[in-house]
Amino acid sequence: MSEITPELVTHLASLSRIDLSPDEIASLTTELGQIVDSIAKVSEVATADVPATSHPIPLTNALRADVVGETLTQEQVLQNAPEQQDGKFVVTAILGEEQ
Amino acid sequence: MSDLIRLSAAELAAKLSAGEVSAVEATQAHLDRIAAVDGDVHAFLHVSDSALETARGIDERRAAGEQLHELAGVPLAVKDVLVTTDMPSTSGSKILEGYMSPFDATVVERARAAGLIAIGKTNMDEFAMGSSTEHSAYGPTHNPWDLSRIPGGSGGGSAAAVAAFEAPLALGSDTGGSIRQPAHVTGTVGVKPTYGGVSRYGSIALASSLDQIGPVTRTVLDAALLHDVIGGHDARDSTSIPESWVSMAAAAREGQSGEVLKGLRVGVVKQFSGEGFQAGVEQRFAETLTLLQGAGAEIVEIDAPHFEYAVAAYYLILPAEASSNLARYDSVRFGLRVHPQGGGTVEDVMAATREAGFGPEVKRRIILGTYALSSGYYDAYYGSAQKVRTLIQRDFNAAFDQVDVIASPSAPTTAFKIGERVNDPLSMYLNDITTIPANLAGVPGISIPMGLAPEDGLPTGLQLMAPVRADDRLYRVAAAIEARLEEGWGHTLISQAPALGGK
Numbered sequence: 266m267s268e269i270t271p272e273l274v275t276h277l278a279s280l281s282r283i284d285l286s287p288d289e290i291a292s293l294t295t296e297l298g299q300i301v302d303s304i305a306k307v308s309e310v311a312t313a314d315v316p317a318t319s320h321p322i323p324l325t326n327a328l329r330a331d332v333v334g335e336t337l338t339q340e341q342v343l344q345n346a347p348e349q350q351d352g353k354f355v356v357t358a359i360l361g362e363e364q
Numbered sequence: 365m366s367d368l369i370r371l372s373a374a375e376l377a378a379k380l381s382a383g384e385v386s387a388v389e390a391t392q393a394h395l396d397r398i399a400a401v402d403g404d405v406h407a408f409l410h411v412s413d414s415a416l417e418t419a420r421g422i423d424e425r426r427a428a429g430e431q432l433h434e435l436a437g438v439p440l441a442v443k444d445v446l447v448t449t450d451m452p453s454t455s456g457s458k459i460l461e462g463y464m465s466p467f468d469a470t471v472v473e474r475a476r477a478a479g480l481i482a483i484g485k486t487n488m489d490e491f492a493m494g495s496s497t498e499h500s501a502y503g504p505t506h507n508p509w510d511l512s513r514i515p516g517g518s519g520g521g522s523a524a525a526v527a528a529f530e531a532p533l534a535l536g537s538d539t540g541g542s543i544r545q546p547a548h549v550t551g552t553v554g555v556k557p558t559y560g561g562v563s564r565y566g567s568i569a570l571a572s573s574l575d576q577i578g579p580v581t582r583t584v585l586d587a588a589l590l591h592d593v594i595g596g597h598d599a600r601d602s603t604s605i606p607e608s609w610v611s612m613a614a615a616a617r618e619g620q621s622g623e624v625l626k627g628l629r630v631g632v633v634k635q636f637s638g639e640g641f642q643a644g645v646e647q648r649f650a651e652t653l654t655l656l657q658g659a660g661a662e663i664v665e666i667d668a669p670h671f672e673y674a675v676a677a678y679y680l681i682l683p684a685e686a687s688s689n690l691a692r693y694d695s696v697r698f699g700l701r702v703h704p705q706g707g708g709t710v711e712d713v714m715a716a717t718r719e720a721g722f723g724p725e726v727k728r729r730i731i732l733g734t735y736a737l738s739s740g741y742y743d744a745y746y747g748s749a750q751k752v753r754t755l756i757q758r759d760f761n762a763a764f765d766q767v768d769v770i771a772s773p774s775a776p777t778t779a780f781k782i783g784e785r786v787n788d789p790l791s792m793y794l795n796d797i798t799t800i801p802a803n804l805a806g807v808p809g810i811s812i813p814m815g816l817a818p819e820d821g822l823p824t825g826l827q828l829m830a831p832v833r834a835d836d837r838l839y840r841v842a843a844a845i846e847a848r849l850e851e852g853w854g855h856t857l858i859s860q861a862p863a864l865g866g867k
Contacts, residue, residue: 269735277734281687282694283727284704284715293731299790300732304676304745310755311748318753320573320603321559321806322832327602341466347701354697357710 269298368393373438373532373586380437383426387419387437391481394439398484398530401865406505407515407525409444410451411484422479435589436479441531443522444485445492446577447566448472455568456488456500456518459693459700459721469566470601471535471577471594478593483531486521490723491690492542492570494518495795498786499725506782507550509822509861513779516546522580523550528864533590534580538809539570540678541775541799543578547811548774548825551857553581553842555591556799558832559806560605562591563598571685572603574678574803582858584812584843585620588612591835605833615836619843626660628841631767635671636798642777644817648824649773652814655848656771666763666770670755671801677756678800679793680736680749687733690726693718728789757805764831769841772798774811774825798827808835810842813857814849823857 271294278285285293339352348355368376368390379385395415402408412418422437447453447465454460472482489499497505497520505520507513508528515524522534523546536543538556547554555578562577569575579590591612598604618624632653637646653663695701695717696710704716722730736745763770775798785792802809807829814826826845830837850856 273735274731277731277738279715280738281730281734282691282711282714282718283722283730284712284719285727286719289724289727293728296728296789297732297735300679300728300793301735303790304679304749307673307676307680307748307752308744310670310673311751315751315754317747317750318757319750321753321757321804322603322605324560324603324605327599327604327606329599337466342697344466345463345698347695347699356696357703357708357713359710361709 269294269301369397369529371532372583373435373581374583374589376532377435377438381434387422387481388416390437391415391419391439391483394483394531401528402530404506404511404864405508405524405528405530406503407486407521407528407530408441408484409454409456409487409502409521412451412482414450415439415481415483419481422481433478433593435593438480438533439483439531440475440480441484441486441522441525441534442472442482443519443534443536444488445537445568446472446535447568448482448485450482451485453485453568455492456490456502457721457723457726458501459717461700463698465566467566470563470598472566474594475535480533480593486519486525486534488521489518490726491568491686492518492537492539493686493725493729495541495545495792496782496786497521498782499723501723504782507779508864509551510779512781513822514549514782516549516779518542519546519580523547523552523554526580526582527552527858527861532582533586535577535594536580537567537575537577538803539574540682540803541796543580544799544809544811544825544827545775545796547580549779549823551813551823551861553584553587553810553812555579555587555810555838556802556808557591557595557835558605558808560603561609561808561835562595563601563604565598565600569689571682572689573685574682576803582856584839584846585613585616587810588616588839610836612836612839616839616843619840620847622659622844622848624840624844625656628656628661628769629664629767630656630661631664631666631763631770633666633668633671633770633772635668636772640776640794640797641773642817644819645773645777645824648815648817649826652826652845652849653771655852656845659848664767666767668759668763668801670752670759673752674756674801674804675793675797677749677752678796678804679732680745681753683729683733684736684746685733687730687737690730693721725789753804756801760801760805760807760831768830769837770829772827773814774798774827778817778820778822778824802829807832808838810838812842812846815853815857816860
């Protein structure tokens with residue numbers, strides 16, 4: 266039986282910054298429950314003696330000389346900005362009225 | 365139909381360098397084809413308005429006696445996951461609608477440097493999440509073999525573009541099969557190189573430890589030629605392997621004689637058969653193995669006990685990495701910005717933007733990945749999935765102690781109907797059972813046409829996998845098998861695809 270509840274999906278949506286509708290929360294609760302049930306089997310074989318692999322090809326740190334490389338112009342940086350003013354990004358208020 | 369579009373890239377390139385055809389003519393022929401059939405196929409999200417001008421430049425340089433790359437003047441379709449300076453790059457998402465990159469992806473930059481003509485951007489599942497291209501925010505692509513069916517995914521646009529003769533070459537990305545499975549269902553060739561063999565710089569990230577860019581073509585040699593153009597170390601991708609590679613095209617040409625099949629040890633994974641596998645796919649696979657034996661290859665059964673956990677591990681690792689990578693779509697510096705009703709803080713704007721800008725599959729995977737990474741669940745899910753990854757690598761290592769290549773059907777079934785599985789994520793995920801292990805282990809894989817399934821007349825693909833860094837072996841063996849199969853059929857498989865556009 267799955268532990269995915271509407272409350273958990275609502276919490277995950279808030280962590281993910283997605284304003285899900287009530288319908289989406291309902292359908293995701295069902296779908297995620299099924300998906301989690303089917304993928305939980307990974308723990309069957311993941312015993313303590315098996316090391317984890319995060320990256321398929323072992324490489325040591327890729328470093329470069331600490332010099333200025335290719336950079337973008339201010340115009341390029343701002344070319345896709347949803348809103349801009351005086352060469353800067355315009356952002357909505359960070360703090361709400363209660364904060 | 366113009367004969368130019370029917371040529372392989374290698375054949376077209378030969379005509380271009382012999383001066384029999386100009387780059388403008390080659391480009392115009394493909395633009396005409398797109399205009400004639402893409403209304404039905406919908407392989408492209410954007411068609412270049414500067415391709416002819418670029419082609420003219422190639423013709424002028426060639427006329428001036430400049431020594432150009434052998435593929436110079438050949439048109440190329442680019443999956444929309446790769447950023448381009450001259451065309452929008454959306455990764456199939458509304459959240460990036462109209463996005464114009466200030467730089468080219470390394471693979472695009474290298475393709476342009478070789479004189480390839482970027483003719484358009486191809487459709488894909490949103491952020492490459494899907495196996496059918498139905499999750500594109502811009503509508504599905506249709507399979508040129510049967511327009512009511514899916515062209516595979518996520519790179520259905522690139523596969524359909526080459527299958528429909530809209531381009532001889534295309535670029536794709538393969539995170540769990542997004543190049544190989546579309547090749548399977550469209551009767552084309554697709555390669556996922558060794559992880560780190562081709563730069564990911566400028567590829568809009570899905571799951572960084574799994575994503576790999578590769579060629580999408582109609583012949584093995586064409587894929588090898590394109591691989592040589594895009595491959596090799598790139599200092600801008602810190603996961604790029606800092607080594608040099610042999611020529612894949614040389615390997616493919618060498619393989620065409622079939623000599624490589626004598627004494628070749630071919631592994632067949634016993635876990636890749638039975639339940640879920642369509643009879644006609646299994647039949648064509650068995651026939652291909654018989655053909656290989658006839659050519660002197662030895663078939664060895666391989667036990668890969670952990671492959672059955674691969675899909676589960678993948679659907680933990682991919683969402684986990686994706687939930688982190690997709691956090692950048694926050695409405696601040698680029699992309700969509702939606703203001704919630706009644707206003708709000710930047711956090712409210714982010715949540716409203718992501719609600720409006722992401723499609724259902726993307727939301728599903730972000731939420732799943734956020735769950736898998738949550739404190740209290742991390743060890744059980746993400747940690748376990750990373751251990752499964754080790755076990756799958758060990759299965760591959762044990763197999764490659766016994767065999768030179770591993771063979772399997774590239775996907776369990778032929779193309780399904782558009783709409784058939786779109787509301788059933790689990791059945792969609794199981795479609796990738798044969799392709800996912802290679803991504804988890806980083807090994808290279810190729811899919812080549814293996815014949816039409818008798819029951820539905822739709823294409824099937826043969827997948828070959830080789831050890832890490834042995835991409836050239838794949839091209840050598842695949843070119844040999846392709847030549848043998850086509851000799852038996854008396855034609856290429858793609859020549860059997862139905863005419864499009866009523867012509």
